[in-house]
Amino acid sequence: MSDGRADGSSGPTPHLDTLALHAGQPPDPATGAVSVPIVLSTTFAQRAPGEHQGFSYTRTGNPNRAQLETSVAALEGAQHGYAFASGMAAIAALLQTLRPGQRVVATADLYGGTYRLLERVVRLLGVDVVFVDVGQPAAVEEALATETAFLWLESPTNPLLKVVDIAALARLAHARGALVVVDNTFATPMLQRPLTLGADVVVHSTTKFINGHSDVLGGVVVTSRAPLAEQLAFIQNAGGAVPSPFDCYLTLRGIKTLPVRMARHVDNTEHLAAFLAQHPQVERVHYPGLPEHPQHALACAQMTRPGAVLSIVLRADGAGTRRFLSALRLFSLAESLGGVESLVSYPPEMSHASMPRELRLAQGITDSFVRISSGLEHPADLVDDLDRALSATK
Ligand code: PLP
Numbered sequence: 001m002s003d004g005r006a007d008g009s010s011g012p013t014p015h016l017d018t019l020a021l022h023a024g025q026p027p028d029p030a031t032g033a034v035s036v037p038i039v040l041s042t043t044f045a046q047r048a049p050g051e052h053q054g055f056s057y058t059r060t061g062n063p064n065r066a067q068l069e070t071s072v073a074a075l076e077g078a079q080h081g082y083a084f085a086s087g088m089a090a091i092a093a094l095l096q097t098l099r100p101g102q103r104v105v106a107t108a109d110l111y112g113g114t115y116r117l118l119e120r121v122v123r124l125l126g127v128d129v130v131f132v133d134v135g136q137p138a139a140v141e142e143a144l145a146t147e148t149a150f151l152w153l154e155s156p157t158n159p160l161l162k163v164v165d166i167a168a169l170a171r172l173a174h175a176r177g178a179l180v181v182v183d184n185t186f187a188t189p190m191l192q193r194p195l196t197l198g199a200d201v202v203v204h205s206t207t208k209f210i211n212g213h214s215d216v217l218g219g220v221v222v223t224s225r226a227p228l229a230e231q232l233a234f235i236q237n238a239g240g241a242v243p244s245p246f247d248c249y250l251t252l253r254g255i256k257t258l259p260v261r262m263a264r265h266v267d268n269t270e271h272l273a274a275f276l277a278q279h280p281q282v283e284r285v286h287y288p289g290l291p292e293h294p295q296h297a298l299a300c301a302q303m304t305r306p307g308a309v310l311s312i313v314l315r316a317d318g319a320g321t322r323r324f325l326s327a328l329r330l331f332s333l334a335e336s337l338g339g340v341e342s343l344v345s346y347p348p349e350m351s352h353a354s355m356p357r358e359l360r361l362a363q364g365i366t367d368s369f370v371r372i373s374s375g376l377e378h379p380a381d382l383v384d385d386l387d388r389a390l391s392a393t394k
Contacts, residue, residue: 016075016190017259024070025252038249039063060237064248069220071255072210075189076202078222080229082236083248087185087205088113089241090219092121094181094203096239097231098149100126105143106152107134109160109363111183112352114152134164140172148178153199156186156299159311159347159371160364161286163295166302170198179225185209185338190262192303200225208338209308211254212261216247261340261376265308268374268382273310275383281390283368286311309337311347311371316393318367321346325370327389330377337373342382345371 014022025036042058055061065083073081084090091114098104106118108131115131123129132143134153144151151173155164170180181201182194188209194202204210206218223229236242243251266289273287288299289306299306314321325333331344335351345351347365355365374382 019074020071020255020258023074024067036064036067036249036252038245040245058245059240059242062242062245062248064245064252065243068243068248068252068255071252072189072204072206072220073222075255075258076184076222077189077193077195077224078202079224079226080232081220081222082229082232083206083243083251084219084221084236085241085243085247086217087203087207087219088117090203090205090221091183092117093232093235093239093241094150094201094221095122095127096235097228098122098127101128102149103128103130103146104150104152105130105132105140105148105178106150107154107157107164108132109134109157109162110152110154111158111185112347112354114154114183116354118152134169135162137168137172140169144173144176144178148173148176150181150201151178152181152183154183154186155192155194155302156288156307156309158186158309159286159345159351159369161186161288161293161307161309161311163288163293163299163302165298166194166197166199170200174198179228186307186309187303188258188262190259191266191305191307195222195224197302201228206251206254207336209262209265210258210338211251212258212338212340213250213254214336214339214341214343216243216250216254218243218247218251262305262308264376265338265374266305268376268379269308269310269372270306271379272372272374272382272386276310276312276386279387279390281315281393282312283315284313286313309371309373311369313364313366314368314370314390314393316368318348320393321368321370323392324389327392328385329388330381330385331372331389337371339373340376342375342377343373345373347371 044055046052068083069081118129132139173180179200182199184202185205201223204220276282277285287310331342334343
């Protein structure tokens with residue numbers, strides 16, 4: 001895997017900020033183009049049957065996809081990366097490596113789409129799926145007592161922003177022979193690198209911060225486990241849920257500014273969290289950066305910064321919460337997060353609508369629950385917008 005040194009020289013591994021600009025994307029050897037050319041061709045001429053220059057057919061491999069895969073793998077410190085047409089396609093491909101009778105133990109506090117895939121697709125294919133509160137080591141140990149293929153984690157979680165102890169859970173899982181998968185969508189490698197904490201596989205919805213401009217759907221799986229990587233390459237080609245070269249190019253372009261975007265996203269989120277935590281209309285703020293967050297110390301130890309998504313529980317009921325959402329002007333009420341524009345979402349009826357109501361309420365995702373993804377606007381303007389909309393809840 002190239003880490004971006006065009007001349008192939010050795011030396012210390014570059015910092016993440018440098019990798020974001022160079023890993024996988026040296027100047028084009030044919031033309032010297034510094035911004036990588038987009039290769040739209042679906043097929044590649046062969047000198048003789050089977051004799052090609054690394055690419056034969058774009059479902060199997062494409063230069064732009066290879067560049068994106070190399071870039072994300074380098075940022076996560078992995079040997080291998082595989083890009084897909086969406087985060088869910090990446091997650092589905094990883095789950096397709098399982099066979100009937102194998103077992104997945106997943107955090108109960110899981111992105112709704114992953115929950116739906118596990119519960120309504122993967123389980124029906126004969127894979128044993130178990131959800132546990134991964135904050136309870138005894139419950140995890142009990143779940144792992146039966147042979148398990150994957151322990152599936154998210155940290156910080158969507159939308160409760162719980163932080164799970166990846167290193168401790170990896171030790172538990174490895175003692176039982178399970179591989180640890182971490183969905184690192186919320187943190188990105190700029191804030192957290194699960195493989196360095198002991199995880200085996202990282203998945204991303206690149207639709208979020210990694211692309212960062214709310215204009216490309218995508219997903220990536222990275223790992224340094226060679227046998228799993230081989231299976232993923234096979235499934236990627238066999239299933240064909242691959243991103244287009246243009247989408248790969250755009251995502252790679254987004255990655256160039258990921259370090260600076262994440263720094264500003266986190267600055268803004270810290271600012272909003274401090275404002276919301278003291279607001280009379282706000283009952284609770286879920287944000288690992290606040291000292292009162294139950295896993296604040298763990299977040300400080302495990303992440304370089306506490307993330308760029310927060311959730312709030314309003315004092316208002318469901319109707320008041322809807323008034324708040326409609327009164328916002330700068331924050332768009334929309335699915336998704338991690339874009340340069342600020343977004344709010346209403347998990348009860350959006351990302352977590354597919355989760356049974358009782359399960360949702362038991363987790364604290366009430367009808368007054370709102371998730372906020374702060375963009376790159378000036379923080380004072382964001383505070384003004386929230387303040388004005390909060391007065392509409394009274
Ligand atoms: N994982 C997490 C944590 C997510 O938030 C999402 C989408 O919101 C996904 C996976 C799925 O990604 P995509 O929407 O790109 O399929």
